[in-house]
Amino acid sequence: MAPDVFDCVAAYVRDVCGEGPVCVHVDDARECQIKRHPDxxxxxxxxxxxxxxxxxSQLWESMVSMGRMSDMRGDNKWRMVVVDCLTPFLRARSWSxxxxxxxxxxxxxSDMFEAALDVWEETAKGVPPREVPTLMVKAAISAAYRRANVHEGESSTSDVEDLLMFEEVVMDSTLKASSIIHDADPRDPAIVEQxxxxxxxxxxxxxxxxxxVNRYHEDLRAGRRPGLRGILATETMLARTWVTGSNFYYHISDFYPKFVAIPAAAEALGIAKSTAYKMVRAGSxxxxxxxxxxxxxxxTEALMRSLSIADIIVHLDDVENGAAHVGGN
Incomplete structure (x- = not known):
């Protein structure tokens, strides 16, 4: 008997989480201020x-928030963690x-799973994280009852493998600079990247x-920091990785703190601190x-998006070339 969608989600989540500690704060227990993490x-x-x-539950608020952060990176790990942790409340109802x-x-x-994911997408903006799990469960149960009224000859068209695929990440990049590259086609994606x-x-x-920046690059070259991971590689990236033998691509947000306090974010957005806290409580x-x-x-990634600051991907060789050019080297 083939596994159902809940079993597929459970297997997927256990595979991506592994046996190590799970951190719902920054998704990396090594970087978290809180030192004790469960498997x-x-x-x-x-x-x-x-x-x-x-x-x-603060735990569920953090899970949903981490899911939204993962979505921005094109990674559905935490979205699936949320679904997997909701399945005990859906299995019994699906049986009945x-x-x-x-x-x-x-x-x-399958219908329950698809409905829950639809709600996840629909509540990405304007809905407080604490409300999202309840809305997902309600939608899933409603979808199950709709299935009960479907004619016997109709079959489900949902494809579990498609639903579990990673989402493609769309990187926003705008060409607004002259280059030290000469006699090259600026429409060439490789040249734009450089x-x-x-x-x-x-x-x-x-x-x-x-x-x-230079210290960061030294760590990358020495293998003390990972390059860009979890994103759809372009032809240029694959070619350069093959030549260098390592992945020296990274997001510029890697140089910023991963999180900022509400007052600092409010100031950047032009919102009064007291108003900002009220908006957080209201989910707005x-x-x-x-x-x-x-x-x-x-x-920080979310703040950058709200301020329309693109978290572009760069290669350390290009960054070093641009710095050397300005520095006269």
Missing amino acids: YVKFRSRAVAARAARKP ISREFYCDLGDVR IRGERTGALWQMYGLWEV FPCLTTRMGSGIQVP
């Missing part, structure tokens, strides 16, 4: 217990609906940040927030 089995148990208590209305259990669960990197390096050199703050310990933080 996924214990984490899921806590999440299910918190949901069963029917009380506001299947038996009562003589529906195929696999079809019922110009972006050179312009970034030139700016960091002019702002006096090159020493910090312009960008994603996440709870860390007793405080609320704003992911």
